[in-house]
Amino acid sequence: MLTLHSYFRSSAAFRVRIALNLKGLDYDQIPVNLLKGEHRLEAHRRRNPQGLVPVLETEQGSALTQSMAICEYLEERYPEPPLLPESLEARARVRSLALLVACEMHPLNNVSVLGYLTDQLGVDEATKLAWYQHWVAKGFTAFEARLTQEAATGTFCHGDKPTLADVFLVPQVFNAERFNCDLSAYPTLVRTADRCRELPEIEKAAPAAQADAV
């Protein structure tokens, strides 16, 4: 059985839940309460020296980290249904959309960065919110431009089935909504995320649907 060490609100864990669900895989989910600092405990540090979630324990007994690496693993270990298209250029397109979120947006707005802004730089709440919204706007402007300009866009980010691009987009849209980002300039990506959220596999991966949700 696959075991996912997770926190309901972690958007990286949310990505992995979506990938697992889309592939129809069964998994146990063990909550790591980030607010209570459980990710800093020795038990979790042994699984991941970075102290981050998600960590996926595989059926082969490995503990995997980094949501993108976990998704690539799931794609290789459990190929059906695929979350990457067939052609190599198309695969690169899907990965680059996912990585736009993973490398240009999410890292700037995670808990430890927001904590540094408050604790080390002493910024107030409004300045912190402006920081958050700035990086969301910058990333989503690029994401929206790609969806509208690139011919491969379909009812989902790439064609008419969900791919890793959607797996990464949906949690980022959730986060943006939670931080009151104005998404009116990104109708294509919002429509795409809404279509994703109609899928039961994605709906049941959402933060509010998890056992540890508060």
Place this chain on the structure above:
Amino acid sequence: MLTLHSYFRSSAAFRVRIALNLKGLDYDQIPVNLLKGEHRLEAHRRRNPQGLVPVLETEQGSALTQSMAICEYLEERYPEPPLLPESLEARARVRSLALLVACEMHPLNNVSVLGYLTDQLGVDEATKLAWYQHWVAKGFTAFEARLTQEAATGTFCHGDKPTLADVFLVPQVFNAERFNCDLSAYPTLVRTADRCRELPEIEKAAPAAQADAV
């Protein structure tokens, strides 16, 4: 012919040059001068709405973005020599080390973030440098712990041949040195990066070896 749109000092472009060189691929390199704002010009925005480098134009005529997506493409299109190991768990390990750099370290210390700290938050040079060094220390502490604790570490990050983990590590070490980060707490990763830099394929990918270096 492959064409890489690049800037000598961009560490994401540096990664792609290393991967291209390790695979023995010929490519044209077209400099995009970030200091002169050439990445914001329409010609480059057409290649990449994000206005970032690197962009790889493939032999099939696609323009690929995001260094990790480009590296995965190169691995799939030109499999020899491989930059990912064979076993699926080992591939996940290598990817997670590369992504530790790509998702947890580099995004926090790139030009646009440092610019925001100075221009929007009004921090001084010392505070900006402390920010930079904080995220390098946090990431490298985890990277070092993994290299020392995980049995798969060899003379390179994974076994005895360079992989994508080394491709991502080397430019990050270059950057850390440029920003005067104290690396004495990370002897394993520094030794690994030094071994990489002895390879002619990696040496000729270095910023100072590029035609647009100043």
